[in-house]
Amino acid sequence: MSWPQGYGKRVLTEVDSTLDEAARIAPTLAGPEWILALRQTKGRGRRGRAWNDPTGNLAATLVLRPQEPPEQVALRSFVAALALYDACVTVTGRSEGLALKWPNDVLLNGGKLAGILLESAGHGGGVTHLAIGIGVNLVQTPPSDWLEPGSVWPVSLMSETGVQVDPESFLDALADAYDHYETQFTTYGFAPIRTAWLARAAKLGEVISARTATSETVGTFETVDGAGNLVLNTAKGRVTIPAADVYF
Ligand SMILES: O=C(O)CCCC[C@@H]1SC[C@@H]2NC(=O)N[C@@H]21
Secondary structure, three states, rough: OOOOOOHHHEOOEEEOOOOHHHHHHHHHOOOOOOEOOOEEOEEOOOHOOOOOOOOOEEEEEEEEEOOOOEEEEOHHHHHHHHHHHHHHOOOOOOOEEEEEEOOOOEEEEOOEEEEEEEEEEOOOEEEEEEEEEEOOOOOOOOOOHHHHOOHHHEEHHHHHOOOOHHHHHHHHHHHHHHHHHHHHHHHHOOOHHHHHHHHHHHHOEEEEEEEEEOOEEEEEEEEOOOOOOOOEOOOOOOEEOOOOOEEE
């Protein structure tokens, strides 16, 4: 596997968070850059949660400077989720048990294998940089006291498949897959990404629950629309949800 052309790579022994490092280096970058940390001291997850990444797991962030409207930039969470899925297939040689959970977790055998957190900065309605933070439980899962009640149980690639892969080798597969989907996205737009994502979606057609800080919507997972929103068929009709945590 070859490292994709045009992408830089930095490997850090230790950093607070690769997302913080992304914000620090973004203004100096001439092109996309992957940052891999062998250890994060202040890793973070979605909705302000801490992210625990024990040694041997992947903690990486891709920094981009896309010249696009914010709503287009945000669709890269689906691009990244597809790349993560493919990287898992590449390193394990199998796709059985892998699925994507809206908005952007990767599940393996029903457990949470990986998560994605997008952060961006901008001014004047534009995005100056996008940071796609990715954590993968390659060899270890976080301790159980890190888990939120009702959250998907974490699994590791090693425990579920017996395959042990180091973070740098996984990043090689991930960067290669990301490059493929990024090209597809910038060439053809969101449509093929959406189709590919839906083909790998967990619980499509089944009843799920989408919770925000203030509401819960229960309904049949109908689709993800062209803007990346979750679409549920509920007792009160079709509901479109831009952001939420999903529970099965
Ligand atoms: O809550 C989630 O599921 C998203 C987790 C994202 C974790 C990754 S690890 C690399 C990057 N740096 C961080 O501090 N967080 C992301």
